[in-house]
Amino acid sequence: MSRPRLMNRPPSLLKRVVFDGYDFGLQLQYVEGANRLLLERDGYFIRRAEHPLYRYWRLSKNKLFEEPDLLYQQLMELADGRFTESWQSFNRKLEQAQASPDRQAFTWGMVFRIAPLAQGGVLLSGDYHPGMVAVARRMRGTFLGPSRSWRIDASPELVRSNLILELGLAEEQFEILDTLQELLSDGSVASAEAITRINLGGAPAERQAVSLEDSSTDLYLAAVPSIERTKYTEAEIEQALASHSLLPHQPAGIRHLLQRTSALLADDMGLGKTRQAIIAAAIRAEGHPILVVTLSSLLINWQREIQAVYPEARIGQQTFDASVQWMVINYERLADYVLQAEHFRVMVIDEAHRLKEPTAQCTRHGFDIAAKVPNRYLLTGTPVLNRETELHTLLRLSGHPVGQLPLKEFCEQFAGSPEFRKNLRDAIGDWMLRRRKDVLPGLKGKQRQTVPVVLGEEQRKEYDAIRACDQQPFARLGAMRRLLERAKVPVVMELLAELDVADKAILFCEYKETVGVLKQLCESAGMGCVTLVGSDSVTKRQKAIDRFQQDDETRVFIGTTSAAGTGNNLTAANYVFFLGLPWTPALQDQAEDRAYRNGQRRLVVVKIPLVEHSIDQQLWQLLLDKRRLSQELIEPDPVAAAKAMQTTLVKVL
Template sequence: KNNWFFLFVDAMKEMKTPVFGFEALKNFRFNTAKPSTKIFISSNTDWFDAKVDILFGDQQVSVAEVKRALANKQQFVQLNDGTLGILPEEWLKKYSLLFRVGEGKSDTLKLSRYHLSVVDELYETRDEEELVVALEEKYETLKEFNKIKEIEPSEHLKPILRPYQVAGYQWLNYLKDIKWGGILADDMGLGKTVQALSFMEYYRKENKSLKALVVCPTTLIYNWENEITKFTPELTYRIHHGATRTRTKEEIMDHEITITTYGTLRSDIKLLMSVDFDYVVLDESQAIKNPGSKVTKAACLLKAQNRLCMSGTPLQNNTFDIFAQMNFLNPGMLGTMEFFRQEFSTPIDKFGEQDRKDHLRKILFPFILRRTKEQVAKDLPEKQEMILFCEMESKQRNIYDAYRNDFRNQILGTIETQGIQKSQLTILQGLMKLRQICDSPAILNEQEKFENHSIKLDELAREITENIGDHKALIFSQFLGMLALIRAKLEELGVKYEYFDGSTSAPDRQKAIESFQNDEEKRVFLISLKAGGVGLNLTAADYVYIVDPWWNPAVEQQAIDRTHRIGQTKNIFAYRMICKDTIEDKILKLQEKKRALAKDIISDDSSFVKTLTREDVEYLFS
């Protein structure tokens, strides 16, 4: 509450305006000298020692007194002669971060090796009259070591990796060299997985072996599997998930990458912590943002030489989200939970203190690599199309399996007695029902009503939460029931959206389009697939989700091209959501066989069914 006076005196001194009458003050006796500061920094293996001398005239102040003043948000320190020394704004800007993160009481501060950026800043802004930095050989070596080496990716990856991905791959190697953990925080769609895999392949080649653990949400298991087989097929892997998973350390040791989920990590922590991993990767690492949760505690028990977090949104709701992730990566780097809350998260989130935000940014800077779509746009194709695999939970899977078995028996029986031509209606009905269950059994138009068990809805909610902060998205579904479920989910998440389907009038449709294009608050547009096929120009969006893709890519392509129009300045990311081991997954494989047919002849579902052989039908309903 008395800081106004110190700020005033400080400003007068800056303007070289004399201030009289200090001696007349009864309660506050001021030392009029400016603080003279000398800091001698030396380095050890894992920390820096900073010997600090601060003098106000002939009065020396202790490190503990400065730390106390900063903790109480005071701009003065108590001196031994009873006077108060003023800490000017300029001094606070230069030194307060050093005192906040350093540990010590008398005249020495100890800084972790993780705080190299703090030491660097002191060195860069040093004033020879105020600051002396005694840099030992070890520190110079460490600074030299901190330069990122330009290592080449494997020959087969060179034509695949984009320039920013090569930079990410080299950054991962740099983290390994200096034994730091980091967060790869690129925007979604920029290929965080392939960067991590390309480095694992390099690690295996350099060290002649690799033992890695990847922990991810259930929905991403098969995306990791696909990326391994596509980009680094020489790496061996096993999915450690589900009732049939291994229970022995020996089986974990017989391959190079173990892919598991956060839930399985929590259940199997005794088994997993018995393995010395070379590498542990937490994908969508905001899953461990709560330091007190069982999954966070389990992650911190894992043994690993190298640790990596991957997340497009490492800070989702508040500053405290970053604490547990950094504590997993570099234990102790941000101090205790209470220290971090007091020094950073509360001042930033509750009071919006910019200096604390700047301080935290400086500490975190070396440990987070984030590139946005806009920053790397020149390296990206105009449009990228990807498959987002989803793994059904048991309740949804049980309903799917029961319906599939019923239709399989019914259809094969009809084919046997009447031939495939007369079975087409039954086949169409079966395909439609199974597709609806892949979205959610709740949208089935049956006498027996099912609850909403939808892995796609869960995954879509995760995607939207992660991406719509800086981007807009189009979501297409063929089923109005699924669009209704998505609307309810968006309302639950507090996400503002526009909507139309085939029954929306032309004026209302135009109004919705203009609102989405021009209103920054409208982040999502829900459209029925067939209604969204013609004459729409929605260039405000750069993410597209096809919730229930099907056999005819032309219809989906039309939907994706709603964003990819003249006037579009952003790169487009389009995702087709596919439930693993279902009719959707099988259609993908069948498409490869019938691609020419689909392209040239087939225009509707009945045309598609006419191309199916008995073997195709058996395969689809298997």
Template sequence: MLMELAGCNATQATLTMKLRPFTTAADFRTRTRKQKGVGNNMMDTYLDVVTGMGEVDKVLGECEQIGRELNGIMQVWASGAANYIRKQPAGVPDNIHLKDYQMLGVNWLNLLYRRGTSCILADEMGLGKTAQVIALLAHLKATKEPGPHLVIVPSSTLDNWMREFSVFAPDLVVRSYYGSQGERYELRGELRAMDDLDCVVTTYNIATGSPDDQKFLKRKMDFKVTVFDEGHQLKNSESKKYKDLMQVRAEWRLLLTGTPLQNNLQELVSLLSFILPDQFRDANESLRAIFKVQPGSATNLLSRERIMRAKKMMTPFVLRRKKAQVLKDLPSKTERIEYCAMTDLQREVYEEAIQRSRRALVAAPSTKMGNKADTTSSAHVLTDLRKASNHPMLFRRLYDEKTLRLMARDCLKEEEFLDRNKDLIFEDMEVMTDFELHRFCLTYKHLNKYALKNDEWMSAGKIEKLQELLPAMKARGDRVLIFSQFTQVLDILEVVLDTMELKYLKLTGQTAVSDRQNLVDAFNKTDDITVFLLSTRAGGLGLNLTAANTVIFYDCDYNPHNDKQAEDRCYRIGQTRQVDIVRLLTKGSLDEAMYELATTKLKLDAEVSGQQQAPTAKAEGQSTAEGDAAEDTGSAEKRMKKSLLSGLKQQFERETQSKS
């Protein structure tokens, strides 16, 4: 308790307790200031927290009053009274049939709009948040509440939003504000002159970009409703994006997110402050003080109090449904882990990465590494180990120095390299991976002889597992999504699938926005394309890939919510088959620690939303990570990296001590 209330560590808490009893606050300050190793700001931190609790109580009172009013209205709905929109809004085509929970969502949004209370629609991905929003806008037009409205989306979902408008409300006049600087200049004039404009759809990059774009969206247009898709992008109240978008004028704000609480309770407060600045403005600093959680016991009173208070603030303004609650006809989903044994070369590569990691984490700062390959800072330790867990060709082991010098010499025979220096070419190739060098050799006539000839890309633990799984999946008619964090892994997988003679498509962050929907359509409509390769974060937001019924995670994301969103590309409305989630973990590698931490991280959403998390895959002998994800202090990625690095350092130190 002292660690949380006073913001101190375990050592400071122990030393402070030995100084008890204290007669006054001044006595506490004086004696702790004199005690070496304690510090003198604990009392100030404690007073900030206590004061913050009082301020938050005022905000909670307002939130609870709003909640009581909303609950009263919704209870009247349940009794069959008036004021509930029972028919689909005019403007939604007759061939579209909104589900009951979606109609409830439209009613909830309409209720809060009429009250002028901004909110968050946080339905789990795949439940049709886009359809509910468009239906609301169609209802507003039908009830003489004209726009224009503004929808701000990630670039990757712009085309999808425009398509959804044409499907769910074709009569709405919708224009995208996107394109080159010159095209946007023309659009600004056109949009301002339109009397019948219902909605403008633009991207976060443009809405926070040039002064002309910001001026147009903030001052020149009088938007009634502003929708922020993937609203968890606004979780950091100190970011430029957050501050810029706070300036967009709108009578009512709506955030859409499938992950209302990604990292910590402070982020939830940032989201609520964004949609309800008037309610939260005066208590903002107090909220930050009490929700600035510190690592500590998962069971202490203050952690439970924070979670309870977050729930109270969250309830009136957030509508959150999960598929298991509302889609009774959705097929089942199974999850399992497939452990993969390292190949001999991969084991060597991983052990070398471990040794570089050991030097980076526990060696004295003055230690000098012998060569470039050994120079590994702690920032690169995790990437090094993750790459070794994935595939040995992400390093250079097959192309030795002698071969590289021969390749550098033969490069001079190519027209592109006629005026280049052989030594500089060698230096460039020296830092390339085996796979990059192999592809480089295939590009040039005089280097073809150095290309790998024995399908070396097939030699990795996870690749051998895919060779076992994919043919059986194809035989059953399964359609497979394979996700990875590393674009070079996806490049290797392309060659692997070619070797296995399996048809595939690939979408990464380098894929043009204009091509992404075409790839999705091609996969959904072409049954003989077995595999779709995707990078977990890029281009996947809002993509509907229900043609697939199997998801394979080649590696984990630092933020497990991103993996959850990835699997929901196919586990959503429209899915008719059982969905299988397969996670590949390399035995004895960093993969296992990452997965264990990820399962811990996912507890926070369940804690705050008050709902139980779906069971996670558990293999025989697998341990369950303990801890309370509510204690996250930064982003999920930074948090996990810090934990992994700390665990590795402790492991190395124990090994050193046992040898001495």
């Protein structure tokens, strides 16, 4: 006899289960009150009708496995007999889904963005998925809370490949941003709203919010002592400075440092910040050891400057020596001095904007040392490279009350508008002293001139081919910038040929190969030249600088902006050429001011060739936008400052 068939049997409560390795998708019968149970477990109901898992509940495996039997019992109680489901069948469906995971279950419609960082590596953001978080963590990424993104020290191709392997994503689920991103203070990233973006073809990628709830946003930095006023009176400082030969503006800078346990001296490049800091540190240290942190390329310069003021000074470089009074190291050596920090009375941090990124190891080590040194002097002519938030870490490093504010509160009070930036200037006015070059009456001014360049027919075809090719955007960007830099070489050589025999020029390039090409052309034209690139040793760099400064026959200094654009004194030059532009106005200013600084007695002319109908013009506008923001923040009167700088923008026709 056949088994009787059950009629009108209640349907199963749990209709279907999917699992992607991280989350479960539960398709349930409608049960009133079930949504409350699932929301309590951080469940998410998929409401988009076009989604393949429409009307599924998405639930983390960790939340589901906390008490799965309790969830089952609660659901069955709410069902009140309208659906059938045993605990065994409920659990079996979960186990079957786990045994056959579908890694693409929740990736429908998701988009992930990869952007190149100016500091190196990439920035990963986009729609939230725990698999993306897992990939970022495996690649030792750092989560940046303010920008809701991950910084990963890897190539964009490797990041994308790992995401595809992990989540089965399609190529069209990735967006590659066209512009380099600037990593700012406390992990925030420069916003593009107020800054020109470089368009490499097609519509620019759209910015969207990202939710990464289960990632850490904490960035540990050692607590630095709060700034305090020192005991020095005006009369005591005046007496201490009586034996020094100083420019009229320099005693005020020394006084600014001495009257506080920590302060920022933000004088324009070429006003003698090094000399002022050396004298202030020596007075404050009272014979105790002093630690100076600077760039590798400036180690010799600091040693010379110290000896110029104190010829008998005992100076050590790089390797710790307890017997010397002055220890001069570069940023890469900071980790070696954390344990010796208490040995020093004063810490001088040259080019302090290098510590604006709190996720960098050198910043963490810098804070570890500063926490144990009672006096901390910060020096930089460019306290703001892109955004006002970049001051936040420096304020924190000094122990300033504004630096103790959470970044979100800091931005709410001081960022985003000229009025807020004025409030920030007022709040830090006692901490930051900044003078422009108008305090040096001997300077004749600086003049910027853009020079239009037209590509030849073959060069235009090559440029358009690069722009239209299927390479990644940042690969195309680099290829286009290299092409444009090559195209400017003959233009710059013609301009050099027009200079007077008494003129000297600095040529800044972005690429090392261009330096080599220019060197050969200058030598063939009978123009003495020297070069400086990143691979040169400190000794070789100094020899090139000394020869350019002292030898009348050496008329051209050729270098990459990254290697030659900071710290060096090149006042023998009265012309500066940029074959490629840096990404921030501060870097451009620093490079220009290798010539425009104390000791310069001629008008400095800066010539900037720009290729018509190319990314050159977009990058130039980007620099103008960033320059406006910086002026609003650190210049109390941009109009007066611009007048004092005697800087004009002239388009040479």
